[in-house]
Amino acid sequence: MEAVPRKTTIREVARAAGVGIGTISRVLNSSSQVSWKTRARVLDAIRRLGFRPNAQARRILKKRAEMVCFLLSNRDFLHPFHARILQGVESYASGMKQHVLFAALHYSPRTPPEKIDLPPVLQEHGLIDGVILAGTIYPNLLRRIEGIQMPFVALSNNVMGMDDVQQFDQVGFDDLNGTLQATRYLISKGHRRIVFAGDVSYPWLQRRFEGYGRGMREQKLKPVLITARNVPSFGDFGQESVGRILSGRSRPTAVVAGNDEIAYGLWRALCRRGVKVPDEISLVGFDDREEAVLMDPPLSTVCVHKEEIGETCMKMLLERLHHPQMAFSQRVLPTEFLIRGSVRQL
Amino acid sequence: MEAVPRKTTIREVARAAGVGIGTISRVLNSSSQVSWKTRARVLDAIRRLGFRPNAQARRILKKRAEMVCFLLSNRDFLHPFHARILQGVESYASGMKQHVLFAALHYSPRTPPEKIDLPPVLQEHGLIDGVILAGTIYPNLLRRIEGIQMPFVALSNNVMGMDDVQQFDQVGFDDLNGTLQATRYLISKGHRRIVFAGDVSYPWLQRRFEGYGRGMREQKLKPVLITARNVPSFGDFGQESVGRILSGRSRPTAVVAGNDEIAYGLWRALCRRGVKVPDEISLVGFDDREEAVLMDPPLSTVCVHKEEIGETCMKMLLERLHHPQMAFSQRVLPTEFLIRGSVRQL
DNA sequence: CGATTCTATGGAAGCGGTTCCAAGAAAAAC
DNA sequence: GTTTTTCTTGGAACCGCTTCCATAGAATCG
Structure with missing residues (x-):
């Protein structure tokens, strides 16, 4: 693997603009007040150097990945149904400055649904803030996810074999x-x-x-x-x-x-x-x-309403992330019968 | 926003196992030799504490996000065609321990294709290693991506208005x-x-x-x-x-x-x-x-062959990431005429 | 048996940001 | 003019990990 080209850091920008590193950070986060003149100088240096802040570094301090995972089993994915839900998720997420990681659960004859392991993205910590479970979901997976305390929202229509009171966030349709x-x-x-x-x-x-x-x-x-x-x-x-x-x-x-x-x-x-x-x-x-x-x-x-379902999943997940202690909620979105030509009056 | 529950760090694991932090890291990366006994102690401590290493922190040092972005305009996404390509991308990626970020380019009447900005995921640096451009692609977007030196592979069939020799990696079909x-x-x-x-x-x-x-x-x-x-x-x-x-x-x-x-x-x-x-x-x-x-x-x-296209895109992108200086390549995958019932012998 | 090489290990330095504290400058108050 | 307050600003410390260097003990060697 060859060397990655050296990237500009906040310290170089600071030197170029003749200010301290703290100031650069403040400008980037448009947080506390920075004088009009300094801000202009910094912005100019950023542009000149083509500086783009390193997302990983920020996240490690913010303790938020600003990313959620859309998890689907490889069995379900062919269906446009889920593609539309993903679209809804992405749409809401992008409005909230969140990213969406797409991951598939690779079932195979060798790994039957009952004993599938957590997907790699959930094995490591800090990569994502939460998960949206679409597609067919088996209870053992839910328990594993609860086990690592990863916040999640499930598309409840696809949860298998758990008809009792379910202690997690769900979005479903009627x-x-x-x-x-x-x-x-x-x-x-x-x-x-x-x-x-x-x-x-x-x-x-x-x-x-x-x-x-x-x-x-x-x-x-x-x-x-x-x-x-x-x-x-x-x-x-x-x-x-x-x-x-x-x-x-x-x-x-x-x-x-x-x-x-x-x-x-x-x-x-x-x-x-x-x-x-x-x-x-x-x-x-x-x-x-x-x-x-x-x-x-x-x-x-x-x-x-598939997009709406996706949006609701994302919305609910964000609420959960902001209020980890909040009581679980289950939302059932209405379905709508559409009258078209395939029914005849008798 | 309430507090995120405190996560175990490598230092706590080190203390619990009675070893140094370097040793933990070595065990995790199964890199250099660690004695059989120490490794067992560390592994045990990891299990006991439920430790999962922080992905962000690793990435910041490794200088690789191990993540690529699948970028699609919101115009194209409805089509199962692209969903299948995404599936192919994910499939190959997961085999190579890479993650796939799904992002959409939000065209709207207000932002015509000619002047659309880089999507947020490309604005920051370090989040992703490269991009796969599916869906309809306008030349100005390509140039912006080249401008930030982000490695990419384009699904060439959808590139608009660039019929000259194209200086970037492409996968297409015939x-x-x-x-x-x-x-x-x-x-x-x-x-x-x-x-x-x-x-x-x-x-x-x-x-x-x-x-x-x-x-x-x-x-x-x-x-x-x-x-x-x-x-x-x-x-x-x-x-x-x-x-x-x-x-x-x-x-x-x-x-x-x-x-x-x-x-x-x-x-x-x-x-x-x-x-x-x-x-x-x-x-x-x-x-x-x-x-x-x-x-x-x-x-x-x-x-x-949509999955194959997706896989090829991912494969080519990984090659590019490993060999940034490699000459650009264009691959055209064969198409295959399938004889079914809708044609009659005259 | 002392010198040399090797292996295992601890921990400091550092990745690229954010945050906080201290301090200087400017403005306001007295 | 001096004191107090407010606004800016620099930079050390730190986030959780990897990497590298130093060191200590074990193994090898002459």
Whole structure:
């Protein structure tokens, strides 16, 4: 490794400007009063020397990294869903002069979720002030993070297997109410035979199914869950399950899909069989991915405000950093059912 | 802001282990030889005290941040394309014990691309070792980054308005050859009247059009460019231009779309008019987004290996960091035409 | 067995900033 | 004109680590 070019330090600036080092620091932090003349001289020297203060050195004294980590498992990252959340995080962070470190949790067949270690960025101290846990989160990881006393905010919809009172900061969105609204809407449009497509192995799918179930039971209708086993991805779900949905004595008039990907797969499978949406069967999704509006007909779906979730995570984390003793808070952001073309009035 | 809980330092560990601070440091860096017994004592003390070394302090001495910045304009970020590149960057970086800082360039109507300032993360020195420039890059930004002598690698496909010899490290993929292959394939399938859909305001679309043009001219066929003006996004491109494609005396039998988004929009517009793909018109795209394979028929498209691009960017940046004087290099990664169902044999 | 080499270890110096205290200069008060 | 207060300013000390030098004991050698 060759030598890094020598960088200007605060002492050289001080010499160039003919002032003391303390003065340079004061100018940089625009803290206490520096006389108009001195400030100009310093600023000039800084410009002439192309001086940029060393961030590490400042941080070591300030005891704040001004950086948070956005942690995502490598399983989840493909999804634009999380990319949008990251965008929200970055957007709020940059407004607060914070940086965002992107890190992935590298799960692999060799390191099953139950025994994964802390990611390197959390092993060392001082690099980041806190963590935002997006993507699927396993309880053991949470406990490790608590163990090192690293402040964090979790995207609660993705926390696995902790349905009890959770003693940490969370931001989530309202799965249950989303499908509840969607189901009510379908019912208001005259639908009675409505099925839910999705498995319930994820807590969020479980909640979405519950919301649908509640909507059905409100009107004394019977909830029906359609699952598909052993599908490689949500996109293949429809292909696998469309047969079971269409067969049976009384074919449903509408399907609530567990997410947009399932809805999209279903739509394709239906198209292929010549079943028209929404003429013969209505369809609603969940997430409002970019493609939802591009489908034909555009998909009615439950919109999750992803940027807002990201911003809220960041905001909550900053509050935690400023008030470490504050009580934990859980925020559930509302979801919004968007009426588009994929539902027909019966 | 309340007090940050006091963290254990190397001196406390030294006291607890009954050794000197230098020894702790040597154990941590597993550098020079420490006796088996002492090492065990130190390791034990570290565990007992829950000591995690302060990363900032180490970096200030090592003069390396072990961190690179992935910089993307806020215009580009929505696209899964860049998310995948980021994934590739992170993947390679984590293998090399490097961290990835995610930063966005906040363009706005108030700050047009020509006069945007350096992002905050580049204003300070020592935070990052280098930058990966993804997303649309304007020359003035490049010059600013050169000005502060920050090592960088650019995703060359997105560099605007610099077609001369470029004196910096670049990773790109082969736009021209991609459409060339696609066009040759179409011709091999018996197509003669082939049009290109896309405008040429972006350099990469320009190159894709050129590749298509070359393929056509090889067979003495006449290239035709179909553009759409004033469309809010590539997705709306098809809707806008489908009329012009289908009308005219001799309707084309195939369309090369500038990217998958255009292809998708086109496909929808064609569906809506009852024109069947590929029976009545064949269609190929570019990028191989996730949705390409989910379309019906699955879209034949030019695959860009996004993770590989990310990895290559990271790799090249690390080489640059280790050898600052090394000559600049430009790498163009191959693209690959994927045959799927959207092209018909004539 | 004394001289020489080697290995393990302690701790001072220093990285590039911030902070604080003391002190000089200027302004205000008496 | 002298005293008091306020405003600026310089620079030592320090943040938590690495690095290097000095030293002490062990090992090797003639």
